[in-house]
Amino acid sequence: MYRLIKTLSFLFILLFAFFARAQVCTGTFGPPLINQTFGQGNDTDNWYGPLAQYAPGASTSTTFMGPPGPSPRNLTANQSGLVKTPATPGNPYPIYWLPHADHTGDNNGLMLLIDGVATPTVFFEQKMDDLCPNTMLRLSIWVLNTNSPAANAQPPKMILKVIDPNGNLLGSASTGNVTADGMWHQYTLDFSNGNNSTVTLQLVNDTPTNSGNDFALDDITVQACGPGITPFFNLNNAALNMCEGNTSSFTVNANISPEYVNPVYQWQENKGADWVNINGVTTKPATINFLNQPAGIYQYRLITAINGNIDKVFCRAVSDPITVTVNPLPIARAENSGPFCTGNTIQLTASGGTSYSWTGPNGFTSTAQNPTLTNATKAMEGEYTVTVMANGCSSNASTNVKVSDPLQISTNVQMVSICEGKSVQLTVSGGTEYLWQPANGLSDPNSANPVAAPAETTTYTVKVSQGLCSETAQITVNVNKNAMADAGADQKIVTGQKITLNGKVSNDATYLWTPADYLDDPAKLNPVATPPHDITYTLHASSSLGCSSSSDEVNITVYPKVVIPNTFSPNGDNVNDTWNIPAAASFPNPVVKIMNRYGNLVYQSTGPFKPWDGKMNGKDLPPGVYYYSVYLNEDFQTYTGWLMLVR
Known part of the structure; x- marks a missing residue:
């Protein structure tokens, strides 16, 4: 009989475990009711503890090491410790325990490192209190095989169990072999807690060896299954956008499946500090008074529970938040670079938004942020207004354009x-x-x-x-220009010669030569002159435009004709008694020389010319042929020739 009762009891336990594990959540699992993260480390320490300080509600049957941790820096079978990474400094076996951050990737996040044993014992427990009875729950744990794949060690394996305060099994699941791939693996167990508000998670070693049974635990959570809640605004909007100064009340509602029996509701609001109940808003569709709200982010969510459980955190379902964004009005600015002058380019500038719309005089419109108006006129003067838009909100700004009248010069x-x-x-x-x-x-x-x-x-x-x-x-x-006269350079001629005057005038002038003596035409610019003696001519130039006149002189020097006799007879009869050159008297310093046929100088006259009387040193020279050279001045070549002295 005892054996039958024992057998029936065992079958009851198996059936209970089966049904517990077979339950299915027909709604959704909400946010974690319990979240065991094993705490946070720092930048210096390597080992942490005690376990109760960093992981409230958790306990282990292994020997907890730390701080400061084991020496040498590795765990042995049935030991555990809180670390930031399996490969702690000083670890003599780095090939086995590789560096790795916690499940969230936080380099200072802690994990529970365990060196398991082959005995199928409960090596870890996590007590979970304050649960709502008769709730479908999901247990989740994260496990890391800390061995290197190169170690080729036996992978860890464990069984997840949940028991009530009396030790009755509420559900169990096996992890199977946890692969040594350097990755965290998640394992879950769905169960119902019945009438229990407290349950305990147990992890049982299921690896038949001590070697390689090394692993880390992190982020143990419990979530309650509740109805799926999809909140929305008005016509099924997931978000609303409004503008500061133009906010309005709105309706919130939610689709819930499946509903609790005899449900109650509470809408909550979060303005950035925390979630708070909205007084009196306890219906599924509800109106939120949202008038005159400042810029900011506003979140809303719906809480639902069985009547009587709405204030029990673990006994209610909470929706994801929906958001109202109140955008600040853009700070609109409008300016111009004036005042402007007629014909200038008017430059308008605006700021404060992402799009712009201008209006102004004469039907002016523009969607440019900084429009220009070319060839400014007085009609363009006046007020220009820009509507500045950002995030669906708008503000106006104006600027007054002044256009000056054109200068009358x-x-x-x-x-x-x-x-x-x-x-x-x-x-x-x-x-x-x-x-x-x-x-x-x-x-x-x-x-x-x-x-x-x-x-x-x-x-x-x-x-x-x-x-x-x-x-x-x-x-x-x-x-x-004033009239300018140029009579040309002074000139010299011999008596009887003609000369053309080289006159020039400039700048639109009339002209006349004075005196008119010996000129073929004094009204010509280049008349021909035949003066018998020295003479000065003046060229007069008169401006045809009434400007100043001028005059210029030219001197004409007229030399006598030079005649040199070739015979004279100094015999005292007073006829042709001297050798005379009449033209020489017109020159101040002529030089006259006479040589005999042997080239000897017999006579010389320097200065005013003195006729030669045929003597040398007061004595008569014999008749014969003599030779002369006559230099009058630089204007004449030296005359040479012979003369006959006759007695």
Whole structure:
């Protein structure tokens, strides 16, 4: 009988375990009710403990090592420790335990490192309190085979068990062999806790060897199965966007499947600090008063539970959040680079948004951020408004454009003529500042009334300014040159010769030679002159444009005709008694020499010419042929020849 009862009890336990494991969540598993992460380490320490400090509710039947940890730095069978990485500093067997971060990849996150044994004992327990009775739960653990694949060690294997406070099995599952691939592996067990608010997770070693049975545990969680909740706004929107200063109330609702029996609801709001209940909002569809809300992120979620359990954290289902974003109004700015002058380019600028829309005078519109208006006119003056948009929100800004009237400038003349060396006053009006260019010949290039005395014909451009506006005008000053006379170089002729005067005049002039004596035509620029004696002619030039006249002189030197006799008879009869050259008397310093047939000098006259009387040193020279050379001046060649002295 005892054996039958024992057998029936064993079958009951197996059936209970089967049904417990066979339960299926028809809703969704919510956020973790329990989350055992084994705590956080620091940048310096390698071993941590005690276990209860870093992992509340957890216990182990292995020998817990640390801190400071074992020496040498490796665990032996049935030992455990809290570490940041299996390959702790000083580990003498790095081929077995490789470096690896915790399940989340946090280099300072802790894990429970265990060197398992072959005995199928409960090596780890995690107590889980405050659970809601009659709830479908999911247990999840993460396991890392800490051995290197190169070690070719026996992989760890364990059984997940959940028991009630009386030791009754609520569910179990095997991990199978945990592969040595350097990756964390997740294992889950779904079970119902019945009427129990406290259950205990047990991990049982299922590896038939001590060698290689090395592994790490991390992130043990329990999630409750609740109805699937899909919250939404208004017409099934998952998110809303509004603009600051233009917020409005909205409806929240949710699709829930399956519903609790006799469900109750509570909407919560999170404005950035934490989730809080919204007073009075306890229906599935509900209206949220959302008027005049500042910019920010607002989240909403729905909590549902069986009536009476809404305030029990582990006995209710919580939806994912849906979000309302209240965007700040863009800070709109509008500017222009004015004031502007007629004909300028108007530059408008805006900032503060991602898109822009301008309106202005004369039907102006533009979607450019910084539009330009060319060839400004007075009609373009006025207020320009831009609508600045960002994140669906808009603000307006305006800027006033001023366009100055065109300057009305005037000058006293547009073109004027002056004689060379004279001046004229130029006058311009219509502004407050003036600049003449070029400055050559001006008394003051910054004056409105400068005196101009250019040497050549010049066109002056004056820039007339008033504020930022300016206009230009031009005045041309024609410079009429004075008449210029050039009578040419002085000349020399011999009596009876003709000479052409080399006169020149310039700059549109009339001319006349004076005196008219011995000229073939004094009104010609190049008359022919035949003066019998020295004479000075003057060329007169008169400007046809009324400018200054001028004159220039040319001296004509007329030398007598040179006649040199070749015979004389100094016999005292007073007829042809001397050798005389009449023209020599016209020259101040002629040089006359006479040589005999042997080349000996017999006579010389230097200075005013003195006729030769046929003597040498007061004595008569014998009749015969003598030779002469006569130098009158630089204008004449030296005359040479012979003469006959006759007695």
